[in-house]
Amino acid sequence: MENAIEISNLSKKYDEFHLQNINFKLPKGSIMGFVGENGAGKSTTIKLILNLINKDCGEVNVFGLDNIKNEKKIKDNIGVVFDESNFPDNMIASDVNLVMKYIYCNWDDSIFNSYLKKFSIPLKKTINEYSRGMKMKLSLAVAMSHHAKILILDEATSGLDPIVRDEILDIFLDFIQNEDHSILISSHIISDLEKIADYITFIHNGKIVFSEAKDSLLYDFGILKCSNSDYEKLDKEIIIGCRKNQFGVEALIRKSNLKGNYIIDHASIEDIMLFQIKGGK
Amino acid sequence: MKGLLIKDLLAMKKQGKTIIALLFFYIIYAVTFKNVSMLGMVIVLICAMMPITTLSYDEKCKWDSFALSTTVSRKTLVLSKYIFSIILILCAIVIVALLSSLMVFFSKELEIVDALLMSAGLGGIALVFLTLTLPLLFKFGVEKGRMLMLATFLIPSMIIMLFSNFGFSLPDEQVLRHMSYVSPIIIFFLIFISIKVSIKIVHKKEF
Numbered sequence: 001m002e003n004a005i006e007i008s009n010l011s012k013k014y015d016e017f018h019l020q021n022i023n024f025k026l027p028k029g030s031i032m033g034f035v036g037e038n039g040a041g042k043s044t045t046i047k048l049i050l051n052l053i054n055k056d057c058g059e060v061n062v063f064g065l066d067n068i069k070n071e072k073k074i075k076d077n078i079g080v081v082f083d084e085s086n087f088p089d090n091m092i093a094s095d096v097n098l099v100m101k102y103i104y105c106n107w108d109d110s111i112f113n114s115y116l117k118k119f120s121i122p123l124k125k126t127i128n129e130y131s132r133g134m135k136m137k138l139s140l141a142v143a144m145s146h147h148a149k150i151l152i153l154d155e156a157t158s159g160l161d162p163i164v165r166d167e168i169l170d171i172f173l174d175f176i177q178n179e180d181h182s183i184l185i186s187s188h189i190i191s192d193l194e195k196i197a198d199y200i201t202f203i204h205n206g207k208i209v210f211s212e213a214k215d216s217l218l219y220d221f222g223i224l225k226c227s228n229s230d231y232e233k234l235d236k237e238i239i240i241g242c243r244k245n246q247f248g249v250e251a252l253i254r255k256s257n258l259k260g261n262y263i264i265d266h267a268s269i270e271d272i273m274l275f276q277i278k279g280g281k
Numbered sequence: 282m283k284g285l286l287i288k289d290l291l292a293m294k295k296q297g298k299t300i301i302a303l304l305f306f307y308i309i310y311a312v313t314f315k316n317v318s319m320l321g322m323v324i325v326l327i328c329a330m331m332p333i334t335t336l337s338y339d340e341k342c343k344w345d346s347f348a349l350s351t352t353v354s355r356k357t358l359v360l361s362k363y364i365f366s367i368i369l370i371l372c373a374i375v376i377v378a379l380l381s382s383l384m385v386f387f388s389k390e391l392e393i394v395d396a397l398l399m400s401a402g403l404g405g406i407a408l409v410f411l412t413l414t415l416p417l418l419f420k421f422g423v424e425k426g427r428m429l430m431l432a433t434f435l436i437p438s439m440i441i442m443l444f445s446n447f448g449f450s451l452p453d454e455q456v457l458r459h460m461s462y463v464s465p466i467i468i469f470f471l472i473f474i475s476i477k478v479s480i481k482i483v484h485k486k487e488f
Binding site for chain 2: 047050051052053054071072075076078080082084085086087088089090091095098099100101102103104105152
């Protein structure tokens with residue numbers, strides 16, 4: 001399968017933060033959820049993909065091309081949404097159209113206007129009168145009106161109410177109907193990603209913990225529930241993280257590692273994340 | 282490039298009314314007190330400050346990182362600011378030249394040639410100011426840049442004052458006149474250097 005984005009051994013060091021050896025692949029035609037706490041390195045990685053900051057080492061390929069050597073060509077095919085609207089706030093929607101028309105060579109007025117209509121974005125209001133949801137929708141309309149093949153979204157759904165978020169997720173699912181399209185979406189609202197993502201990449205403290213297909217994650221991982229005494233008998237090697245309370249132990253495991261008869265519950269992506277970060281052994 | 286220039290123009294829209302009101306006020310002032318140079322200075326000052334205002338808008342909405350995520354290159358980002366500023370200053374020179382020669386024609390306050398020279402001179406000062414401030418603003422951002430900008434104004438004038446205090450006489454009119462002939466070349470050169478420096482700064486900058 002061809003990859004839309006391929007990152008290998010990407011590193012970037014700051015005084016207090018080190019993004020180390022990032023590796024993951026976003027296959028064409030799929031949605032990747034990029035999850036992690038605040039400050040885990042999601043935005044830094046995205047900025048490195050977009051060449052907004054300089055990498056220390058490693059490689060980023062988009063459509064199989066180096067992201068720095070072929071920057072312009074790549075960016076003509078990427079739509080980007082950050083966590084806020086990036087237009088001067090005294091502009092109105094038609095101003096945005098006018099500006100973007102001269103920035104992307106594939107800009108399509110009619111698509112943009114149809115999105116404005118679809119998202120019911122007010123045409124006469126200036127951006128500073130928009131609600132947060134409207135700003136986000138405007139940014140999305142901008143990102144999707146130049147026939148982009150990849151959407152890169154950095155915290156685009158955070159701070160929005162569930163209904164708007166759901167609408168936006170539908171837009172993504174619509175976008176991905178075309179097999180050439182792919183989405184990389186970073187968020188800490190994991191339930192959103194669980195709904196739409198095909199792959200989940202989990203970053204913690206500047207390192208990738210896993211990058212796997214969502215279905216195999218949900219299938220592989222489970223939460224083992226047992227008493228304290230049973231827990232002590234287990235091989236601690238297979239425990240990824242656990243939580244103890246007075247009634248017993250809950251432990252995150254890979255189901256294939258556990259032999260025998262145990263009660264194993266379904267583990268959500270959120271469980272998988274929380275146990276890995278906070279769970280002891 | 283065109284997109285960026287349009288964006289700057291549109292971002293200025295809000296200030297249009299204030300500027301027109303201000304101009305109106307100074308035109309009345311100039312007519313009643315028969316003093317064009319004040320009007321000229323205000324117009325040039327407004328035009329020279331505009332790029333700073335648009336930069337502060339850009340900063341507020343993080344336009345730069347968005348623009349660079351699109352097809353805009355770092356070089357274009359820098360060049361567009363220079364072109365925008367130079368166009369504004371040239372507009373200012375033309376407006377001041379027209380207004381002042383019109384007024385001088387009636388008031389006979391100055392010779393028309395002198396009025397034209399004055400407008401060109403003011404424009405030249407604005408351009409020199411620009412070559413110093415834009416690299417500072419790109420490097421330090423608008424907030425810190427603003428402070429440093431004041432310094433770029435203050436330090437040269439303080440040095441000149443110190444010099445005159447210590448008995449160095451200012452160059453006489455003849456020398457100044459000669460200098461004014463070469464000044465366009467000097468300004469060109471300064472703009473060129475300034476653009477080079479700004480591009481270098483922005484290339485290293487992390488957004």
